[in-house]
Amino acid sequence: MSGKLLIVDGNSILNRAFYAFKGSAMLSTSEGIPTNAVYGFLNILNKYIEEENPDYIGVAFDLKAKTFRHLMSEEYKATRKGMPHELAKQLPIAKDVLKAMKIAILEKEGLEADDIIGIYSRIAEEKDMAVSILTGDRDALQLVSDRTTVIIPSSSKGKTETNRYDPGMVREKFGVEPVALIDVKALMGDQSDNIRGVPGIGEKTAIQLIQEYGTIENLYEHLDDIPKERIRTLLREGRESAFLSKKLATIIREDEGLSELEPLKRQEMDREALYRLFLELEFNSLIRRMGLEQPARQEAAETVSYPIAEVTSEEELRKIVSQLNRKKELALYAMIEQTGRIGGVMTAICMGWEEQLYFVRTGERIGEPELAKLLSPIFMNRELKLICHDVKPLYTWLLSYGMDLECELFDPMIAEYLLDAQAGSYSLDRLAQRHLNLAPDLPEAFRGTAKQRFSDLSREELLCASGKVTSLLKPIYERQSEKLDNSEMHFLYHDVELPLALVLGSMEYYGFRVDKDALEEYGGMLERRIKSLEQTIYMLACEEFNINSPRQLGVILFEKLGLKAVKKTKTGYSTDAEVLESLADKHEIIPCILEYRQLTKLKSTYAEGLIKVIHPVTGRIHSNFNQTVTATGRISSTEPNLQNIPVRTELGREIRKVFIPEEGYVLVDADYSQIELRVLAHITGDETLKTAFRDGVDIHTLTASQVFKVPMDQVTPDMRRSAKAVNFGIVYGISDFSLAKDINVSRKEAARYIEGYLNTYPRVKQYMEDTVRNGQEKGYVETLFHRIRHIPELKSSNFAVRSFGKRVAMNTPIQGSAADIIKIAMVRVWRELKKRKLKSRLILQVHDELLVETWEDELDEVKDIVRVGMEEAVALSVPLTVDISVGRNWYEAK
DNA sequence: GTGGTAGA
DNA sequence: TCTACCAC
Structure with missing residues (x-):
C-alpha cells in the first residue's frame, strides 16, 4: 500500500486539475477565485518545483475562499498597486505561500515524509488557516492515506463522478483502505444535507460503526437501520470530531508508514487530461499559453468510428441513397461554409448509420446542385429521421438549389441548447466530450471555432474527420434523446425549436433588402454634421483630441475644463451618457459631445456597418440568426445585428427608411402588445x-x-x-x-x-x-x-x-415564455405561408415583432395569417394582441 | 434582465 | 479588454 497524501476538494474542477497535475504541487482554491489566479499559482508552484526542488513530492493543499480573501486583504493591497496584470496581483500571495513551503522544506537538510505531510499543517498554522479549514467553511479538509482517515464529503451524493466518493471507489482508485468516514457538513453542525440522510457521523463513532458492521459497504447498506437515538448522539459527537480532524492532520507527522517516497515523486504533467479539462472549461487562452493544442492522440482506441467509403459517381450515389432511404434513422454531417454565396458552399458530406458511412466530395464528378438533387429523396422522406448537427446551414444550402427538407429531424446542437442553455459551445467535439467522455482529435474546421475552412483540408483529412464526427452523431443522439424524454421539453424541442431552425434558415436565405444609395446618403449627411460638430468641440476645448476616446475626453472635461467628475470607472473617469447628462448645463461642450456620440454611433455602427454587409449580388442584408446563444431562449442576430436598429430617436429611426421590400412587395410589421x-x-x-x-x-x-x-x-x-x-x-x-x-x-x-x-x-x-x-x-x-x-x-x-x-x-420565466410564444408564432406563420404557397415570406424577428415581406396581392391574406399565427400561438388567460402595420419601408411599417 | 458592435 | 450605446 502506498503512502500517498491526497487532499480532495469538493470542487470538481480543481479536483480534476489536480489529477491532471498529478504529482505536481497544487494549490487549489474554492469558488469565487478567478481562474487565472489558480493558473498563476499552478504556474508559479511548478516553476518553483522545477527550479529549486526537482524531486519535490506531490502535495495538494487547499485554500478556502475565505482564507484566500483574507490573504488578499489589507496587507496585500499595497503590493498589488501598480501591478499591470491580473496574474501579477496574485504573485505576492503565491510567494508568501511558497515561503511557508520553503521554510517547511528547507528547515531540514533532507526531505522526509513527515515534512511533506507537515507542510500543509504548518502553512495552515502560520496562516491561521486551520480554523478556517475546520470550522470556517462548509467544505472540509479531506485526507486520504493508508493510515489516516477518509473523510467523505457530503457531496458524495453529488451527480458528477468526481464528487462521488464511496469506499469502494477510494480503495480502487487511490489504493488505500479507508478506515472511517466522516460527514463533513455534519462536522460543521449543518444537519441539512448529510450522507444518505444520516446526520453527522463523528469519526470516532464512525470507526466503531465500521467495526460493528465489518465493512464500510455494510455500514452504508444499514444506515437506515441505525436508531434515531444513536444518531442524535452521533450528531453531538460531530462537533468534537471537528477538533479530532485537526489532530488527524498532525497525527500523520508521526506516521512512519509514509517513509516510502517513491510513489510521491513528481510525475510528468498529464497534458492530455489538462487539455481536455481546459477545453471543457473553455480556458482557451490557457490552452494556447501552455501549448496544449496538439495533445498526443489518445482517443483512437475508444472513439466510435465506423467504416467509411467514398462515393465518386452520381450513379453510385443514387444507389446508396435509395439504400439509405430505407433506414429509419440516418446520421449526416454536411461540411458547409458560409461564404459569399447565399446558402453557403458544401465541400463534402458524410452520412450513414453504424455499419457503414459514405463520404461525398463535391467537385467535377458530383456538383453541388446535383448532390442536392440526388440526396433529395432522403430529405423529403417523412419516414426517416435525419440526425444532423446544426441543420440550419444545410437548409439554406438546400433552399439555394430550390430544394426542401421535410424528413424528421434531430439536431444535437439544438437539443443540447435545451438541455443547457448556458453551455457556451455546442460544437460536436464538445458534445462528444459531455455525453461520451471523448476528446476526438479533429481539424479546427470541425470544431466550429476556427477560421479554418473545410476547403482548406485535403480529401484524406476531410474523409477521416467527417467519418469521426458522423460516427459520434448516433451515440450523442441516443443520450440526448433519453435526457429530453425524461424532461418536459418534448413539445418545445419537436414543435418549436427544430422547425424554427428551418424558419431561421429561410430568414437568413431571404435577407432584408436595403437601399444602398439611401444608406450612403444618410452616412454622408451624418459625416457632414459630425465634421462641423467636431470643430465646435475642438474650439470649445481649445484643442484637438480624440473625442471617441473616453480616456482623452475624461482628461479634457475633468482636468482641463475643471468639470466635476461624478463617477469613475476602473480605468479612469466615466464619461457615459448618464454622467454627461448630469453635466449638460455646466458647459456648452457637453451637449455637443452627447450629439457627437449619437451621430458617430449612427454612422459607424449603422450607416457604415450596414453598408459593409449588403450582399453584392442580392443587394440584401443576410443577417445571421443564432438559436443557441441566449440563456432565456431568445434568438440573437449578428453580422449585422438587425435586432437593434435604432427606433427611439427620430434621427436614428430614419435608418429604417433604407430597409425596403422587393419590387411588388410591401412590409408587414406585426408586434405583440405588452407580451x-x-x-x-x-x-x-x-x-x-x-x-x-x-x-x-x-x-x-x-x-x-x-x-x-x-x-x-x-x-x-x-x-x-x-x-x-x-x-x-x-x-x-x-x-x-x-x-x-x-x-x-x-x-x-x-x-x-x-x-x-x-x-x-x-x-x-x-x-x-x-x-x-x-x-x-x-x-x-x-x-x-x-x-x-x-x-x-x-x-x-x-x-x-x-x-x-x-x-x-x-x-x-417571463422573458423566456415570451420567447417561447413568439417562436411558436414564427413556426405557425412560416408554415402557413408555405402551405398556401404564398410568395410572401418571413424575414425578421425582433423579440416581440415579426416582419413579413409581403407580395402586394397577398396583403390581406398575410395580415390575417400573421394575426392568427401570433394571437393564437397559445391560449393564455389574457388575450394576446398584435398590432399590425404596413409600409413601403421599415420606418413606415412601424 | 437579454443580446451585439465599434473604437481605443 | 474596457467603455459606451443600440435594441427588446
Missing part, C-alpha cells in the same frame, strides 16, 4: 392585471393609478413614466439600483416603488417569492413551455451574486 406583462398576468393569475388586459386598458396608466393611489384620469405623465419604468423593471428583473438610475431617483425611492408595486399586485409578489424558492430548491427555473435555465448563482454565498440569481429567477 411580457401579459405573460406575467397569466403566470401570476393576478385578477387586476388580467382584467386590464381583457378590457384593453393602458397598462402603465393603470399601474400608475394603483401604485400612486389616484384615479385613472388623474395620472400625470410623470406618474405614468415612473410606472412604466417599474413595469419595465419587473419584466426585466432589474434591481432597485438600476431602476433608480433609469428614472433618476434614489435607490431607496426606487426600492419603495418596487415595494409599492408588489403590494399592489400581491399575486405578483407571491409569484416572485415562489419562483425564487423553487429555483433555489431545484437549481433551475422554467418557462410556460418548460424551457429550463439553471441558476447556480442562487446558491452563492456572495450577496451580489445571489441577488443576481434571484432577479434572473424572476425574470427568466
Whole structure:
C-alpha cells in the first residue's frame, strides 16, 4: 500500500486539475477565485518545483475562499498597486505561500515524509488557516492515506463522478483502505444535507460503526437501520470530531508508514487530461499559453468510428441513397461554409448509420446542385429521421438549389441548447466530450471555432474527420434523446425549436433588402454634421483630441475644463451618457459631445456597418440568426445585428427608411402588445392585471393609478413614466439600483416603488417569492413551455451574486415564455405561408415583432395569417394582441 | 434582465 | 479588454 497524501476538494474542477497535475504541487482554491489566479499559482508552484526542488513530492493543499480573501486583504493591497496584470496581483500571495513551503522544506537538510505531510499543517498554522479549514467553511479538509482517515464529503451524493466518493471507489482508485468516514457538513453542525440522510457521523463513532458492521459497504447498506437515538448522539459527537480532524492532520507527522517516497515523486504533467479539462472549461487562452493544442492522440482506441467509403459517381450515389432511404434513422454531417454565396458552399458530406458511412466530395464528378438533387429523396422522406448537427446551414444550402427538407429531424446542437442553455459551445467535439467522455482529435474546421475552412483540408483529412464526427452523431443522439424524454421539453424541442431552425434558415436565405444609395446618403449627411460638430468641440476645448476616446475626453472635461467628475470607472473617469447628462448645463461642450456620440454611433455602427454587409449580388442584408446563444431562449442576430436598429430617436429611426421590400412587395410589421406583462398576468393569475388586459386598458396608466393611489384620469405623465419604468423593471428583473438610475431617483425611492408595486399586485409578489424558492430548491427555473435555465448563482454565498440569481429567477420565466410564444408564432406563420404557397415570406424577428415581406396581392391574406399565427400561438388567460402595420419601408411599417 | 458592435 | 450605446 502506498503512502500517498491526497487532499480532495469538493470542487470538481480543481479536483480534476489536480489529477491532471498529478504529482505536481497544487494549490487549489474554492469558488469565487478567478481562474487565472489558480493558473498563476499552478504556474508559479511548478516553476518553483522545477527550479529549486526537482524531486519535490506531490502535495495538494487547499485554500478556502475565505482564507484566500483574507490573504488578499489589507496587507496585500499595497503590493498589488501598480501591478499591470491580473496574474501579477496574485504573485505576492503565491510567494508568501511558497515561503511557508520553503521554510517547511528547507528547515531540514533532507526531505522526509513527515515534512511533506507537515507542510500543509504548518502553512495552515502560520496562516491561521486551520480554523478556517475546520470550522470556517462548509467544505472540509479531506485526507486520504493508508493510515489516516477518509473523510467523505457530503457531496458524495453529488451527480458528477468526481464528487462521488464511496469506499469502494477510494480503495480502487487511490489504493488505500479507508478506515472511517466522516460527514463533513455534519462536522460543521449543518444537519441539512448529510450522507444518505444520516446526520453527522463523528469519526470516532464512525470507526466503531465500521467495526460493528465489518465493512464500510455494510455500514452504508444499514444506515437506515441505525436508531434515531444513536444518531442524535452521533450528531453531538460531530462537533468534537471537528477538533479530532485537526489532530488527524498532525497525527500523520508521526506516521512512519509514509517513509516510502517513491510513489510521491513528481510525475510528468498529464497534458492530455489538462487539455481536455481546459477545453471543457473553455480556458482557451490557457490552452494556447501552455501549448496544449496538439495533445498526443489518445482517443483512437475508444472513439466510435465506423467504416467509411467514398462515393465518386452520381450513379453510385443514387444507389446508396435509395439504400439509405430505407433506414429509419440516418446520421449526416454536411461540411458547409458560409461564404459569399447565399446558402453557403458544401465541400463534402458524410452520412450513414453504424455499419457503414459514405463520404461525398463535391467537385467535377458530383456538383453541388446535383448532390442536392440526388440526396433529395432522403430529405423529403417523412419516414426517416435525419440526425444532423446544426441543420440550419444545410437548409439554406438546400433552399439555394430550390430544394426542401421535410424528413424528421434531430439536431444535437439544438437539443443540447435545451438541455443547457448556458453551455457556451455546442460544437460536436464538445458534445462528444459531455455525453461520451471523448476528446476526438479533429481539424479546427470541425470544431466550429476556427477560421479554418473545410476547403482548406485535403480529401484524406476531410474523409477521416467527417467519418469521426458522423460516427459520434448516433451515440450523442441516443443520450440526448433519453435526457429530453425524461424532461418536459418534448413539445418545445419537436414543435418549436427544430422547425424554427428551418424558419431561421429561410430568414437568413431571404435577407432584408436595403437601399444602398439611401444608406450612403444618410452616412454622408451624418459625416457632414459630425465634421462641423467636431470643430465646435475642438474650439470649445481649445484643442484637438480624440473625442471617441473616453480616456482623452475624461482628461479634457475633468482636468482641463475643471468639470466635476461624478463617477469613475476602473480605468479612469466615466464619461457615459448618464454622467454627461448630469453635466449638460455646466458647459456648452457637453451637449455637443452627447450629439457627437449619437451621430458617430449612427454612422459607424449603422450607416457604415450596414453598408459593409449588403450582399453584392442580392443587394440584401443576410443577417445571421443564432438559436443557441441566449440563456432565456431568445434568438440573437449578428453580422449585422438587425435586432437593434435604432427606433427611439427620430434621427436614428430614419435608418429604417433604407430597409425596403422587393419590387411588388410591401412590409408587414406585426408586434405583440405588452407580451411580457401579459405573460406575467397569466403566470401570476393576478385578477387586476388580467382584467386590464381583457378590457384593453393602458397598462402603465393603470399601474400608475394603483401604485400612486389616484384615479385613472388623474395620472400625470410623470406618474405614468415612473410606472412604466417599474413595469419595465419587473419584466426585466432589474434591481432597485438600476431602476433608480433609469428614472433618476434614489435607490431607496426606487426600492419603495418596487415595494409599492408588489403590494399592489400581491399575486405578483407571491409569484416572485415562489419562483425564487423553487429555483433555489431545484437549481433551475422554467418557462410556460418548460424551457429550463439553471441558476447556480442562487446558491452563492456572495450577496451580489445571489441577488443576481434571484432577479434572473424572476425574470427568466417571463422573458423566456415570451420567447417561447413568439417562436411558436414564427413556426405557425412560416408554415402557413408555405402551405398556401404564398410568395410572401418571413424575414425578421425582433423579440416581440415579426416582419413579413409581403407580395402586394397577398396583403390581406398575410395580415390575417400573421394575426392568427401570433394571437393564437397559445391560449393564455389574457388575450394576446398584435398590432399590425404596413409600409413601403421599415420606418413606415412601424 | 437579454443580446451585439465599434473604437481605443 | 474596457467603455459606451443600440435594441427588446
